[in-house]
Amino acid sequence: MVPPMLEKFHKGQHGRVAVIGGCADYTGAPYFSAMASAKLGCDMSHVFCERSAAQVVKTYSPNLMVHPILPSSDSVKDPKSINASELAGPIIGMLSRLHALVIGPGLGRDGVTLQVVAEVIKEARKQSIPFVLDADGLLIVTQDPELVKGYKECILTPNVVEFGRLAKALGIQVSSQAQAESKTSEDEKISKESAACEQLSKALGGVTIIQKGPHDVISNGVTSLISNVQGGLKRSGGQGDTLTGSLGTMLAWRAAYHDKLWDSGEKDNSHDAQSKEDVQVELESEGKRMSPATTLLLAAWAGSSITRECSRRAFEKKGRSLQASDLTEEVHPSFLSLIGEPEGSSTHL
Numbered sequence: 197m198v199p200p201m202l203e204k205f206h207k208g209q210h211g212r213v214a215v216i217g218g219c220a221d222y223t224g225a226p227y228f229s230a231m232a233s234a235k236l237g238c239d240m241s242h243v244f245c246e247r248s249a250a251q252v253v254k255t256y257s258p259n260l261m262v263h264p265i266l267p268s269s270d271s272v273k274d275p276k277s278i279n280a281s282e283l284a285g286p287i288i289g290m291l292s293r294l295h296a297l298v299i300g301p302g303l304g305r306d307g308v309t310l311q312v313v314a315e316v317i318k319e320a321r322k323q324s325i326p327f328v329l330d331a332d333g334l335l336i337v338t339q340d341p342e343l344v345k346g347y348k349e350c351i352l353t354p355n356v357v358e359f360g361r362l363a364k365a366l367g368i369q370v371s372s373q374a375q376a377e378s379k380t381s382e383d384e385k386i387s388k389e390s391a392a393c394e395q396l397s398k399a400l401g402g403v404t405i406i407q408k409g410p411h412d413v414i415s416n417g418v419t420s421l422i423s424n425v426q427g428g429l430k431r432s433g434g435q436g437d438t439l440t441g442s443l444g445t446m447l448a449w450r451a452a453y454h455d456k457l458w459d460s461g462e463k464d465n466s467h468d469a470q471s472k473e474d475v476q477v478e479l480e481s482e483g484k485r486m487s488p489a490t491t492l493l494l495a496a497w498a499g500s501s502i503t504r505e506c507s508r509r510a511f512e513k514k515g516r517s518l519q520a521s522d523l524t525e526e527v528h529p530s531f532l533s534l535i536g537e538p539e540g541s542s543t544h545l
């Protein structure tokens with residue numbers, strides 16, 4: 197699924213990813229997310245943020261393209277009477293040029309902003325653009341689950357608290373951590389946790405969920421995986437942003453794989469994997485193209501594993517002083533050690 201580095205490619209073909217987030221309160225989250233996308237290897241990394249955040253994010257890095265086009269109560273005349281779809285126009289106008297969106301890092305909870313982003317989600321879905329929803333973006337789903345229900349090109353990345361809120365909104369019973377802890381074996385504990393994730397994914401019509409925690413549980417409602425690559429021991433804020441950015445690039449690469457941007461040397465596959473068994477066969481066999489359900493799980497697993505490896509490496513160097521920005525520096529070495537350059541890549545001239 198990872199495109200090789202070839203001389204024939206032009207700018208943008210390795211991925212155009214946009215992060216929607218960044219407001220007066222939070223400027224770090226969209227930066228960490230967009231930088232993870234860029235450092236993993238996408239060609240163009242955009243941030244669509246509130247105007248008060250834009251200059252700040254730009255000063256963190258000249259590599260990002262930062263657009264102050266996300267409205268808020270502070271930037272509209274009358275926050276009580278807005279036309280959300282009209283206000284979403286400038287962002288919607290850019291969607292057709294993007295391969296993937298990351299919605300939520302540092303978005304904040306301003307009413308106008310959330311209404312506008314809900315319009316962007318509707319349009320992205322209409323255009324079949326894959327997206328990741330995190331942080332305050334998940335609040336939009338908690339308030340209106342129909343926005344994503346049944347959309348197979350989307351990944352939600354809730355932490356423990358966000359997972360609880362989503363489960364409550366959808367009427368799903370989540371066993372408390374204490375209940376899971378009380379299970380005798382590790383296997384039993386994991387199966388209890390993946391059951392809740394699987395149920396939530398089913399209730400949302402098969403969206404993919406990465407439930408973050410001591411290990412990440414990934415489920416599309418039919419197939420569940422556990423990502424248990426060793427992580428670090430420091431729980432600083434902002435590590436979830438490396439996850440969303442990495443997922444953005446993985447989704448862009450996945451789109452390139454399905455669009456046959458390069459000859460992967462695999463045989464065409466007319467069977468569209470749906471069941472757990474089908475997905476397993478595709479994951480274990482080589483030489484045949486994978487189906488979208490399989491590649492989405494793989495993208496989720498890769499993003500999760502890379503983030504945990506970044507955290508482990510950064511913790512090894514920095515110990516308890518680890519900050520989110522330390523993970524950013526580990527994205528490429530983590531990619532190389534977990535995945536590596538695909539065959540056929542010309543990484544040296």
Ligand SMILES: NC(=O)C1=CN([C@@H]2O[C@H](COP(=O)(O)OP(=O)(O)OC[C@H]3O[C@@H](n4cnc5c(N)ncnc54)[C@H](O)[C@@H]3O)[C@@H](O)[C@H]2O)[C@@H](O)CC1
Pocket residue numbers: 221222223224225226300301302303304331332355356357433434436437
């Ligand atoms: N540097 C930055 O700009 C950062 C911005 N962030 C943004 O901050 C906003 C709010 O995000 P929050 O994550 O604080 O969301 P919430 O405001 O919903 O707070 C969640 C709370 O749950 C707690 N919590 C987390 N995991 C827990 C667990 N396993 N058990 C018990 N409690 C747990 C956290 O300490 C936090 O206080 C989002 O927009 C987010 O993107 C964060 O991503 C952190 C970094």
Ligand SMILES: Nc1ncnc2c1ncn2[C@@H]1O[C@H](COP(=O)(O)OP(=O)(O)OP(=O)(O)O)[C@@H](O)[C@H]1O
Pocket residue numbers: 331354355356408409410411412427428431432433434435436437439500503504507
């Ligand atoms: N106990 C843990 N052990 C190892 N890794 C963990 C642990 N808890 C979380 N992680 C990892 O840390 C990353 C961020 O997860 P976390 O639960 O902190 O998300 P978050 O609260 O949304 O973070 P953020 O502060 O960025 O919003 C994920 O990759 C997750 O796998």
Ligand SMILES: [Mg+2]
Pocket residue numbers: 330331355436
């Ligand atoms: Mg978070």
